[in-house]
Amino acid sequence: MSFFLEILLSTGRMVLFILLVFYFETSAANAQQVAGITVPEQHNVPSMALGTQKGILVHVPNGYRDEGFDRAYPVMYVLNRAENFILASQITDYLASKGNIPEMIVVGVPHSGNSRGEYKPYETKEPGKRRPAVDNLRQFFKDELIPFVDKTYRTKPSRILVGHSLAGLFTTDVFLNDPDLFNAYVALSPSYHHGHAIIKAAKRFMESGRAQQKSVFYSNIGGDEFYKIFDQYRRMQSVFKSHAPGSIRWIMKEVDNNSHRVMPLIGLYDGLTTIYAGYNLSMPQFQHQRYQGIIDHYNKLSEEMGYTHQPTKDDLESLHRYFANPDQQNDPVVAEDGAAYVADANKLLRYYYGGQ
Numbered sequence: 001m002s003f004f005l006e007i008l009l010s011t012g013r014m015v016l017f018i019l020l021v022f023y024f025e026t027s028a029a030n031a032q033q034v035a036g037i038t039v040p041e042q043h044n045v046p047s048m049a050l051g052t053q054k055g056i057l058v059h060v061p062n063g064y065r066d067e068g069f070d071r072a073y074p075v076m077y078v079l080n081r082a083e084n085f086i087l088a089s090q091i092t093d094y095l096a097s098k099g100n101i102p103e104m105i106v107v108g109v110p111h112s113g114n115s116r117g118e119y120k121p122y123e124t125k126e127p128g129k130r131r132p133a134v135d136n137l138r139q140f141f142k143d144e145l146i147p148f149v150d151k152t153y154r155t156k157p158s159r160i161l162v163g164h165s166l167a168g169l170f171t172t173d174v175f176l177n178d179p180d181l182f183n184a185y186v187a188l189s190p191s192y193h194h195g196h197a198i199i200k201a202a203k204r205f206m207e208s209g210r211a212q213q214k215s216v217f218y219s220n221i222g223g224d225e226f227y228k229i230f231d232q233y234r235r236m237q238s239v240f241k242s243h244a245p246g247s248i249r250w251i252m253k254e255v256d257n258n259s260h261r262v263m264p265l266i267g268l269y270d271g272l273t274t275i276y277a278g279y280n281l282s283m284p285q286f287q288h289q290r291y292q293g294i295i296d297h298y299n300k301l302s303e304e305m306g307y308t309h310q311p312t313k314d315d316l317e318s319l320h321r322y323f324a325n326p327d328q329q330n331d332p333v334v335a336e337d338g339a340a341y342v343a344d345a346n347k348l349l350r351y352y353y354g355g356q
Contacts, residue, residue, distance in 0.1 A: 016055040026197075038084070040108065045148050049139040054324050056145065057082065057108035060088040060153070060321060061096070064105075074158035074305065074331050075105045075149060077141070077182075079119070079167035082110050084264050091269055099280040101272050102309075107152055109145070111167075119163070119170035122195045124320045138174050142181055158306035160275070164264045168219070172236075177218055183306045186217040188267035189225060189260050192232035201236050206243035214303045217250040218271045224260035229260065249304060276301070281311035286319050287333070291344040295351065310352050320345035 040057040064067055078088045096103040111118045118137055123129040141161075149155060161182045163171035167188030175185040185254050192198055205211055217240075221224025221233050237252045244250050252275055258266050262340070278285050278297050289297055294311065301309045323341040328334040334341070 004028060005091065007283075034339065043116065043148070043152070043219055045145055046141050047135045047144050049144060054140065054145070056112070057085050057110070057354060058153070059085070059106040059108075061091075061103040062206075063092070063104070064154075072154040072156045072159070073103055073105045073181075074156045075084040075107060075153075075308070076160040076162060077107045077109060077133055077145075079161075079163040079170065080111065080115070080165070080264070084108070084164060086262055088268055091265070091272065095269070095272055099312075101279055105149070105155065107145075109141075109147055111163040116194070119166040120194055121169065121173045122197045127195075128197050131223070133172060134173065136258070138181075141174070142178065146181075156307045158183050160184045160186060162186040162188070163190075164267070164269060164317075166191050166194060169198065172202070172217075172219070173198060173337060175215075176201050179205075179211060179215055180213050182215075183304060186268065186271040186275075187217070187219040188271070189221050189229065190219060190233065190236075191229060191332045192236055193226075193228040196232065199232065199239060202236060202239045203243055206239065206245065207349075211248055214300075215249075216304050217248060219252045220263065220267045221254050222260055222263050223254055223256035224259040226260065228339050233285075235300065246252050275305075278310065281315040281319070283319065283322070286344070287337075287341070291347050292323075294344075294348060311348065313353050314348070316349050316352070317347055320349065331356055 040059050042054050043058065044053040061073060064071075064073075076088065076092065085106065088108075089106045089205055090199055092101070092104050092106055095101045121134045123131055123132060146159065159182045161171050161174060161184075163169075163186070165188070168187035169192060171185050171187045172192075173192055173195070174181060175187075219233075219236075221229065225233075231262050233252075240250050242253060242300045253270075255263070255266055255270070278301070281294065286294065287299075289348065320342060322328060323334055323338045323345065329338065
């Protein structure tokens, strides 16, 4: 039996097991579809840092293995359990299909069954003492897993780390200790109450000057969380408010009427659309930012996420057609500023795609 099915069975999620029952003999090089869903590829990555091999799951975008297709993709690494990886793969595919985010490779790194052992940075009885297992896992990502994925798949130099609960605590810890390892960090309902020392560590990090590179830190918490989670989350939020430098785009929010357990769905959807806000050029964004604002926006997104982002030619041409259409002159917005919008669309088309 593959380790992926073992993980699914251990979660007790029989729906996922039934859906993916045909996965038994799927090889890493031949991803298949079951009920319209691409079943993941699997690898066992040898690790000196962990002293064992680590099983990972990989979901590639549709068309990744089409003949003659050589596009590279950003990578999102997802912690916790196999079901978190499956959910993240579906959310990512859906948002990418609607143009809200780029297509991505999704890498699942399920824990071995002991989430506290793998994700908790500090000793329980000695709150300030670090646990080697957590630093070893971070080293595994840095020296072994990321190089393996970059060698095995066509990747862009852009990475996101996603963790929920204790893995959200770990995600924050990686951000504080190795801030340039990922371009964006998504900590969903992070269990800071299991690592109080991380609040002081965050303050030291913000004041140290190591936080000056461009990066994105996103976190949220459900409105129906346990009070201890709430208390420590708000303490961390106050550290960001008081000490985070302007080079970090950080978002920490509370989502009403949601519990701790559903944040991998609600939180990741919001996190991705927040990180990539303005990825697809909407009409309100175009009207608000105008020519130079749009260039500045995509330059900032490119700097944060590690590779070039720009509005699509189709979006710019569509905006040009709309504002240049004489039939729209009865619209007071178009009538007042239509000529300027047409000029901006033309300039942006020349800036990004050349021509007259």
